[in-house]
Structures are given as C-alpha cells and as structure tokens.
Amino acid sequence: MNIAKIKKLQIIVTAIIILLFGFGCNFPQENLNTSQTDSGPQMDPTKLFQDILITAQANLQQTAVTTETQMSGSSDTQVQQTTPEPTGTIDPNRTPPTLPGTYQTDLLNPRDYPHTYISDTCEFLKNRWTPGKAEPGTVVMTVMYHSIVKGDDSAVTLDNQISSERHKQIALDLYNQGFSAIDMSQFVNFMKYNDYIPARSVLLITDDRHHESYFSDHFLPLYQEYGWKVVNGWISSDATTEDLWKENERVEAAGYVDHQAHGVVHNENMSDGSTDEYIYSELQGSIDRIKEHFGKIPQAIIWPGGTFGNRPIQIAKELGYEVGFTVNPRGPVMYNWVPLDDEIDPGRPAYLADGTSDPLFVIPRYWDTDVSSHIDTVRQIGKAAKEQIFANREIELEYYDIVCKSITGEIPGL
Structure with missing residues (x-):
C-alpha cells in the first residue's frame, strides 16, 4: 500500500x-x-x-x-529499514508484560557495559525467537593478529608479534572449548539479523599485507583441519607490487582468506580531525581496489591503528560498510549486545571511548598475545546469557503476541 x-x-x-x-x-x-x-x-x-x-x-x-x-527493498548485505516502535497494544483487553533488561555480566571490566543497536523491539524479538536463527547466548570472540613469526616464543622480537607455536596453541584452545571460526559475511548477518552461526564463534582477523606463504603456513592448516577461515585487514597501498596482489588474489580464490578493508595509506589514521577528502580516499580507495582485485565489496573496515571517529563512521556507512573494528579488547559480542565504554578510562588510557558511537562500527577485538586467557570467560558469558534469556522466553513471547504480532506478523515455526 x-x-x-x-x-x-x-x-x-x-x-x-x-x-x-x-x-x-x-x-x-x-x-x-x-x-x-x-x-x-x-x-x-x-x-x-x-x-x-x-x-x-x-x-x-x-x-x-x-x-x-x-x-x-531487501538484500542480504543491506541494512534493513526498521519498523516503527509500537506505541501501544492492539488488544485493549491484554496488558503486555514488562520486558527483562539487557543481559549484564560481572565477568568483564565493569566499565565495559553492553550497548544495544536495534531500536525496534518487535524486530529484535522476532529475530531472537524465530527457529533456525542463532540460539540465544551465541557469542563471537574476535581475535586480532598482527604478526606471526615461525618458531617458538624465543623467536618473538616485538610486542605485537606471537610465535607460530603460540598461534597453534590459540587455535587448539579455541577448538577444545567448542569454538568455530566464521567469515565476515556470517558475522555481519548474525549481528544484524541474528542469522545462524555456531553458538561459540570466533572471528580471526590478521591485519596488514602478507605474502601467500604467511597464510599457507599459519592459516591454511586451520582451514584444512577445521574448515576455519581467516579475515585479512588488507591495506590497499599504492606500493603493493603486482606479485603481492596476485598472491593475495590466489588465497582469496582458494576460499580460506577473506580480505576486508584496512585503509590505503594506513600510517595516517582516520579520526574526526581528518579531512573529508582523506577519509573518502581511505574508505572509497579500499572499496575500489578490493573490488578490482578480489571481485567483491568489503563489508568491514578494520580501522587502521584502531582509531575511529563519528565522521569516519558516518562516511563509512554512507559508502556501504556494515561493521567496523577497533583494537579495544573489551570482550565478546552477541546479537544486539556490544560491550563499550562511554568515556576514557584512566586505568586504560590507550582505549578510545567508544560507547557513544554506533556499536556495529566499534566492535572490540582481543589481542592474540593474551587471548587464550579469555576464552573460558567468553564461554561462560555465552552460557550465562543463554540461561537468562531462556528463563525469560515466555515473557518475551507474550509481549510479542500482544504488542508485535499484528505489526510484524507471526513468528514462523512457533
């Protein structure tokens, strides 16, 4: 109509x-x-x-x-338009119950509290309880790799490096606690629409340009053994040689490396102090070159240096990006649940305040150097969230039946 x-x-x-x-x-x-x-x-x-x-x-x-x-219209990679928030019940003889609050946890730093990003309650509840979607309590742990060097820990010379032996142990620790790696498309569809992913998922992101041997040495074995993919935050630099482009085209075509945007210049980060011209050149430049060499449009911007700002986020959204990643290791994420901090934390001055930004564009990442110590915490968060959400299932479904059903339709399969 x-x-x-x-x-x-x-x-x-x-x-x-x-x-x-x-x-x-x-x-x-x-x-x-x-x-x-x-x-x-x-x-x-x-x-x-x-x-x-x-x-x-x-x-x-x-x-x-x-x-x-x-x-x-509709598209798997477009942001769906939200419907109006219900202004009251359609059935005047039934009073909707009070919905429970957002799941909270004391397993994270108390400053890193969950932020939501879906304003339409009916859309959220329908996606939560539709059979075949991701089950309540599904968590994603994003891990940031910068550089992996061959050998044991004695081969490490820089703070942002880990050894190949440590990398293998991280993968084994994740596998033993029931985690599976996903790609960026799966992550985006989960965060936006609660599309199915494994209940314990991990997003492995390795930043910067690398040769084919880097991927075949460290990530191809994970793909062959577990079916795990790795996301590469690719710098679309003018200095990239033709051979390096071809090497990365091969690993993208092989199916186990998912290249996403990491800027063009890279050593000059984007922030609210950057000019519009520079921000556009970094974001659109990444789109143009990834499309040219990998045959796709990047969905994610892995912010160079972890620096971001409201203007870079708005321009990224304008250009079609769907998510962004910082270097703040605040915790895992769930559907409509991202732990952030609204202000600078004096105890962690290196963390940028991210709580007033769009949560989808300031996704936190754990560092590879200490990620193994957080895996069980992430598992516990997902388990506790699942228990609380299912305990309130009937309340949420009753609310949906009274307030939402005549607006967004029946929940299929229930």
Whole structure:
C-alpha cells in the first residue's frame, strides 16, 4: 500500500471521529442511556469509537510496515529499514508484560557495559525467537593478529608479534572449548539479523599485507583441519607490487582468506580531525581496489591503528560498510549486545571511548598475545546469557503476541 492509501485511511478515521463527536451531541439522550430499544441492542458510541480506533491503529501500523518494506527493498548485505516502535497494544483487553533488561555480566571490566543497536523491539524479538536463527547466548570472540613469526616464543622480537607455536596453541584452545571460526559475511548477518552461526564463534582477523606463504603456513592448516577461515585487514597501498596482489588474489580464490578493508595509506589514521577528502580516499580507495582485485565489496573496515571517529563512521556507512573494528579488547559480542565504554578510562588510557558511537562500527577485538586467557570467560558469558534469556522466553513471547504480532506478523515455526 502506498502513501496515498495511508493518507486516505487516516482521512476515513478522522471522518469517523467527527461523526461520533461532532454529531454525538444531537443523538437522542434516551438512546445513549438505554441498552435496548424497540429495534434491538444499540451500540454505545464511545465503545464504537474505541473499537474503530483500535482497528484503524492496527491497519495503519501494518500499512506503514508494508509500505516501508516495499520502498526499501531487501538484500542480504543491506541494512534493513526498521519498523516503527509500537506505541501501544492492539488488544485493549491484554496488558503486555514488562520486558527483562539487557543481559549484564560481572565477568568483564565493569566499565565495559553492553550497548544495544536495534531500536525496534518487535524486530529484535522476532529475530531472537524465530527457529533456525542463532540460539540465544551465541557469542563471537574476535581475535586480532598482527604478526606471526615461525618458531617458538624465543623467536618473538616485538610486542605485537606471537610465535607460530603460540598461534597453534590459540587455535587448539579455541577448538577444545567448542569454538568455530566464521567469515565476515556470517558475522555481519548474525549481528544484524541474528542469522545462524555456531553458538561459540570466533572471528580471526590478521591485519596488514602478507605474502601467500604467511597464510599457507599459519592459516591454511586451520582451514584444512577445521574448515576455519581467516579475515585479512588488507591495506590497499599504492606500493603493493603486482606479485603481492596476485598472491593475495590466489588465497582469496582458494576460499580460506577473506580480505576486508584496512585503509590505503594506513600510517595516517582516520579520526574526526581528518579531512573529508582523506577519509573518502581511505574508505572509497579500499572499496575500489578490493573490488578490482578480489571481485567483491568489503563489508568491514578494520580501522587502521584502531582509531575511529563519528565522521569516519558516518562516511563509512554512507559508502556501504556494515561493521567496523577497533583494537579495544573489551570482550565478546552477541546479537544486539556490544560491550563499550562511554568515556576514557584512566586505568586504560590507550582505549578510545567508544560507547557513544554506533556499536556495529566499534566492535572490540582481543589481542592474540593474551587471548587464550579469555576464552573460558567468553564461554561462560555465552552460557550465562543463554540461561537468562531462556528463563525469560515466555515473557518475551507474550509481549510479542500482544504488542508485535499484528505489526510484524507471526513468528514462523512457533
């Protein structure tokens, strides 16, 4: 239904109100105070108005949702348009229960509290409880690799390096606690729509440009043994040789390396102090070169240096990016649940305040240097969240039945 039809329906409702209230004063008084007349039962005008208004409200809300969906279109990689937040219950005889609050945990730093990003409660609940979606309590642990050197820990010379032996141990620790690696498309669809991923998932991201041997030595074995992919934060530098482009084209085509954007210049980070020209050149430049060499549009910006800002985020969204990653190791993420801090923490001055930004563009990452010590914590967070969410399942479904069903439809499969 188009906008003209919505307005027509609104005019009809207005006309009914005028008829009831405008002419109601001329109704014979005895008819208003008597339940029966010679011709049969009479409808109380006030009750009639309430029934008409409830029906009209339901029709208007459903029409708005249908119209918005038709106008916005649909795509697996596009942000879906949200429907209006319900303004009241459709059934006047049922009172919706109070929804439980967002899951909280004391397993993380108390400053890193969960931020949500889906404003439409009905959309959120429908995605949470539709069978076949990710189960409640599904967690994603993002791990940031910078450089892996062959050998044991004695081969490490820099703070941002780990040895290949340590890397193998990280993978084994993750596997032993039931984690599976996903790619960026799976991550985006989970975060936006709660699409299915394993209940314990990990996103492995290695930053910067690397030769084919780096991937074949350290990540191909994980793909061959577990089916795990790795995301590469690729710098689309002007200095990239043709041979290096071809090497990375090969590993992308092999299916186990998922290249995403990591800027062009890279050693000059994007922030609110950057010019628009520079921000566009970094973000659009990454899109153009990744499309040219890897045949795809990047979904993620892995912020160079972990630095970000409101203007870079807005421009990234304008250009079609769907998520962004910092270097703040605050914790794991869940559907509509990202731990962030609204202010600078004096105890962790290297962490940028991220709580006032779009949570989808400031996803935290654990460092590879100490990630193994956090794996069990992430598992416990997912387990506790699952228990709490299922404990409130009937409350959420009752709320959906009363408030949402006439707006966003039945939950399929329930």
